[in-house]
Amino acid sequence: MEWETVIGLEVHVQLSTRSKLFSGTSTAFGAAPNSQANIYDLAMPGTLPVLNGEALRMAVRFGLAINAEISRKSVFDRKNYFYPDLPKGYQTSQLEFPTVGRGAIVIHLDDGSEKEIGVTRAHMEEDAGKSLHEEFATDSGIDLNRAGTPLLEIVSEPDLRSAGEAVAYLKKLHSIVRYLDISDGDMSQGSMRCDANVSIRRPGAELGTRTEIKNVNSFRFVEKAIHYEVRRQQDVLEDGGTIVQETRLYDSVRDETRPMRGKEVANDYRYFPEPDLLPVVIDEELIEQVRAGLPELPDARRQRFREEFGLSDYDAGVLTASREAADYFEQTASACGDAKLAANWVSVELQGLLNRENLSIAESPINAPSLAGLISRIKDGTISGKIAKTVFEHLAGGETDVDELIEREGLRQVTDTGEIEKLVARVIAENAPQAQQYRDGRQQVLGYLVGQAMKLSRGKANPAQVNQLLREKLQP
Amino acid sequence: MLHLSVTELAAELSRGAFSSVELTRACLDRIRRRNPQLNAFITVSEESALAEAAGADRARAKGDTRSLLGIPLAHKDIFCTRGLPTTCGSRMLQHFLPPYDAGVVERLREAGAVLLGKTNMDEFAMGSSNETSFFGPVRNPHDPEKVPGGSSGGSAAAVAGGLCPMATGTDTGGSIRQPASFCGITGFKPSYGRVSRWGMIAFASSLDQAGTLTRTAADAALMMQAMAGLDPRDSTSVDRPVEDYVGEPGRSLRGLRVGVPLPHFTGGLGAGVEQGVRAALGELEKAGAELIDIDLPNNHLSVPAYYVVAPAEASANLSRFDGVRYGYRCEDPKDLEDLYTRTRSEGFGDEVKRRILVGTYALSAGYYDAYYIKAQRIRRLIRQDFARAFNEVDVIAGPTSPHVAFAHGAKADPVEMYLEDIFTIAVNLAGLPAISIPAGYDQGLPFGLHIIGPDFSEARVLGIARQFQQLTDWHLQLPRDTHLPRRAREGAS
Structure with missing residues (x-):
């Protein structure tokens, strides 16, 4: 029973x-x-x-x-x-x-x-x-x-x-x-x-x-x-x-x-x-x-995050569980203009860092404006999502100026079509068998070739452009 | 100069007839001579008293005219005094040195009074004869075989015996008024909340109130003017303006409606006291007051209600005396239980233990409603009785105590002792101001007239008492063996 x-x-x-x-x-x-x-x-x-x-x-x-x-x-x-x-x-x-x-x-x-x-x-x-x-x-x-x-x-x-x-x-x-x-x-x-x-x-x-x-x-x-x-x-x-x-x-x-x-x-x-x-x-x-001085409470904030930022109930719940995290997220999202990216970066990357370092969000080594700066550079294509993680590590190490460090470290994404054409030509030359397989109709090989190009560019090539150019070049 | 009232002393000091040091020295000399018999003081602080007196004289020379400047004072040993032992009449606090002053102590010091020492009292203010003190019984200056009343018996005996012109007391169920009656002096208890309880060791928090013991009502007014007022450290102290107690009495006796409570003139009231109190009421009538018989239908319930409420509060108030942080601690406790049990068994006297047990019982699961809640209900009824009476009369007057001072050891039965306060207790349950003023002698011993006023009518009660003392000279009759000159009455032409 x-x-x-x-x-x-x-x-x-x-x-x-x-x-x-x-x-x-x-x-x-x-x-x-x-x-x-x-x-x-x-x-x-x-x-x-x-x-x-x-x-x-x-x-x-x-x-x-x-x-x-x-x-x-x-x-x-x-x-x-x-x-x-x-x-x-x-x-x-x-x-x-x-x-x-x-x-x-x-x-x-x-x-x-x-x-x-x-x-x-x-x-x-x-x-x-x-x-x-x-x-x-x-x-x-x-x-x-x-x-x-x-x-x-x-x-x-x-x-x-x-x-x-x-x-x-x-x-x-x-x-x-x-x-x-x-x-x-x-x-x-x-x-x-x-x-x-x-x-x-x-x-x-x-x-x-x-x-x-x-x-x-x-x-x-x-x-x-x-x-x-x-x-x-x-x-x-x-x-x-x-x-x-x-x-x-x-x-x-x-x-x-x-x-x-x-x-x-x-x-x-x-x-x-x-x-x-x-x-x-x-x-x-x-x-x-006392009523007049009440802050927005977790349930109301969760609801608003769903409506205002289009977050899932789960994400909204996680982000509003603590007032400090919600404040941090909200500041980041407003500054970078992309709530979904902000939610992702705050609840995955930043939270992971804080857990590793055993820190509270109030003690975060990366402040919200810096994180928002990083997300903005992903959004406008200056850096790739992958390179962004490198930038994030720099920020975690105490740097605050995202643009300065992208320039200094040469992390800017390569979007120059000429550069990417050279890269693609080299990848096709160095991976002739795979290129042939793609021409023969094995579409999934494209991913491998894109990967090779990204590797050659040390992550800096714009993956969408690489993808596009590879398709064009391998057209039967 | 020891036969003079505070009012007169203030005038003489300001006239320069003598200095505060001379006056203080005279009090200290008299204490040295009389205290071994009376046992009115537990602690006498000669050195600091003389230093304070010298300070008062210097201040006066510089133009200081504070009302009580340079006048010697004794505090009941229930008021905490910084650096001066404060025993509360108990072994538990025999060696207790408070690092703070009570609110009352601060205010009287600020008014310029000179502290002579601390007076004896029933242990933790529990008693009506001053026989429960760990420091021995106090003797009545009118007859050393008799008790001075309690619990402020040391203060009453000190003032009556000419050891000091004024003293503080506390009144939980009659502890100022009954000893004032027994010792032939004036004892005033203000409304609950009028005087700060901060630093006054609690017996029953909802009933305790500080007040005065003096020869005259005018002296009580002077002290009260200094003592009364809001103290933010006491949440039960009241934020309302302090009236003028010292100036011309606002309420004349002509046309004054005086309620005479029937229950106070029946039962155990002694014939001599009854006669004397009726004569005193007659004086008021002669002066133009109207006597109106009133009933206080629940008065007979006041003693039983009090002996639930007061011990209940006391049982909790006295829990802090556990031997852990300060005060008495038993020798070599073997464990925590033993520390508590022996510390409290050895540190408290029988009457205190009896009341802790009664209070603990009254609050226990299963008895709380039958005792504590019922007592609170009675308390409300008693308050209503008074409120109703004060719709018809301006004050209520009757005997303070059913009889004059009794012999030491005469009341061995605690319940008989509890009935001592039958006329005074209801006033505490209702939180009202009341005064006991000398009104005559029976069998060679003084007794008091009890005047009760409505809430916060201190000025009225004191004013009426002052007028009564202009018509009579009972308050000027000093104990026979004091060898102080008898004097003309104040204000008499």
């Missing part, structure tokens, strides 16, 4: 404010331990929280981007538990009245179809610090630099039906928060963290008992963790067992999930409204102000 997988994700996104959610301390990453913790972050007695308005605007920005309800009044609550990296002994979060209510995110599946995934809510909360166990022999160290960093916890509906959909949703979320410039979404640095709620059921049946997989820190691990967990649950149920509702950790080394120990799981957080903060009132004016 078939099993259906049901997944809901809880994603913590670290908001890229300059200061913490309730204090003026810097949130910059990588500072010396505890150098970014003020008296509030240390929970010194008598200190009080003041909400960071920028974090609130970022939450609203996200809400508007996913067409969610924005709560006119949201309330912070205290979530109580003891842990050394939680200085106040409670985390300030939002339970009943989150800033962002119900919304939706559209994901694109591999078969080209679209699916809408419900977002239940997104609430603001503060991050905890870090416990450092490695560097100390018998004790643990505490670094409170991260304590109080603003997080947006985005909770999805259990609308995802496979690990692949879960990853597509995560990637889309990643793309949205980066477009909105509210987070760098870097999973390896923990700026985006994912908990997955996984259950299985017979199609059409009630929801099965779920388990929660905590803190999975890469797209690939999310996929693997869900795969493992689904298989585990199938085995349990098919052996006549029952699923225990529990929290599990994914071990990427062993590629398995296992239950967290009892002590790691607090059971009663005793939430109650944070009396040190008034309810957050969001008025129409703030909402409209």
Whole structure:
């Protein structure tokens, strides 16, 4: 019998404010331990929280981007538990009245179809610090630099039906928060963290008992963790067992999930409204102000790239996945006037280079105007597509002036008919048997002869002219 | 000079009758003599006090005329003071040196006051008798066998005993007004949000409010003028203009409608106190005020609601005292659990632990609706009771406490102790301003008249109290054993 997988994700996104959610301390990453913790972050007695308005605007920005309800009044609550990296002994979060209510995110599946995934809510909360166990022999160290960093916890509906959909949703979320410039979404640095709620059921049946997989820190691990967990649950149920509702950790080394120990799981957080903060009132004016500043989002841009540039849905999807790539492409396409060539060069050659060098597009050694220059020279016939790759390598090496380097390196395509006639005559002379075969009707030999001519010209001859002249000369 | 009010001291200082250094020295001498018995101060900072006084004298010589310039002050040890121990009456913070000043501390310093030291209090402000302090009980200057009230008992005893002319306090359920009543002085609690809570160690965040302990209402007005105002570091502090508390009272007693709440005159109210409070109300009536009986139908629910809300908030507020970053830490913890358990078992006293347990219970899954949510509902009802009453009356007046100061150890049953604040607690639940002013003696001990005003009617409440003190001289009667001269009443002709 078939099993259906049901997944809901809880994603913590670290908001890229300059200061913490309730204090003026810097949130910059990588500072010396505890150098970014003020008296509030240390929970010194008598200190009080003041909400960071920028974090609130970022939450609203996200809400508007996913067409969610924005709560006119949201309330912070205290979530109580003891842990050394939680200085106040409670985390300030939002339970009943989150800033962002119900919304939706559209994901694109591999078969080209679209699916809408419900977002239940997104609430603001503060991050905890870090416990450092490695560097100390018998004790643990505490670094409170991260304590109080603003997080947006985005909770999805259990609308995802496979690990692949879960990853597509995560990637889309990643793309949205980066477009909105509210987070760098870097999973390896923990700026985006994912908990997955996984259950299985017979199609059409009630929801099965779920388990929660905590803190999975890469797209690939999310996929693997869900795969493992689904298989585990199938085995349990098919052996006549029952699923225990529990929290599990994914071990990427062993590629398995296992239950967290009892002590790691607090059971009663005793939430109650944070009396040190008034309810957050969001008025129409703030909402409209934030709305006015919203950028074009990935889905809209994808649609526009298809319509405006005539790109395939796939190409448009690839190019709009990141805002930086889309910007780069758009700049290149406008400058060179050929969107299809631009799409090809950006998503194949440039992407290949960046992957090899392990660089982001923002760090690309070739800027968009240079790449557009190169494409323009292909378009106007100055260089051939093949020679263009040589030019590209020069650009990758740090050169920027396309025309200067074409001249200097003598890469200009040969289009002089006299030159090409000489070349063709030489090829026919040196390859007499093949020339004869063509005259005898074996049309496919022409390709070989063109190749020989291109080789002789070291790629610089215009292949279309070579082709044309060869046909004429070999006319029976 | 120790028998003078802040208002009088300010005049004498500006006249040059004596210097701030002389005045400060006199306070320090008296503290040295009286504190061993009263135990009103936990920390006395002689050196810095004298240096501040000398600074005030120099400033005055250069023409500085700030209202509180050179006047000695004591802070309840709940206000953080940079570089001066701030214990909150607890072993947990016995050696805690804050690297920051509370908002109230900053403002009174800016007004020119000279800080003498920090006063004793019930541990974490939890108590009504000042017997829960880790630093020992405070004694009532009127009778050392009696408690001074709590939790601001050290501040009340210090002012009543002539150790300092003014002190700060905090009031979560009556912690300024009840000790003021027991010690025969004036205790003022402003509206919630009027004075910054920044740097004031939290007991119950939605109820805590800083206020004043002084001999006279005019002195309270002077202090409040310096303390009140928006502090952007406290999100619950209120952005509205601070009225003039010091100038001519805006509201005359003639035609003033005074609500007399029936529930405050029934049940446990002692006969002597009732008689005295009625006489005090009679004084108001003689001056032209109209007494109107009012009901506060939900008043009887205030103590139970308070003992859910306050411990619930306290249970979270006190979680930070975990032995990890500052404060008391147990010896040789064997693991994390042991560190938490022993640090908190050893660092907190019984009353604090009791309230943490009560609060934790009230917030627990399955009990939250029955306790916390219900208490919040009662809180709204109590607020509505007051709002309705203030449609008919300008202020509400009654006894501050059902009786005068009791003997040390007399209230061993916590619930009996909780009922101490039966007339004051509702005011905190509603966030209103209120004052306790000396109104008479019963069995040789003072008691207070409690005047409550609507939201942010500080000026009205203080003005009425000041007028009452022009009609009466209860506030001028100093404890018998203080050996300070008795004085004529302020403003009396």
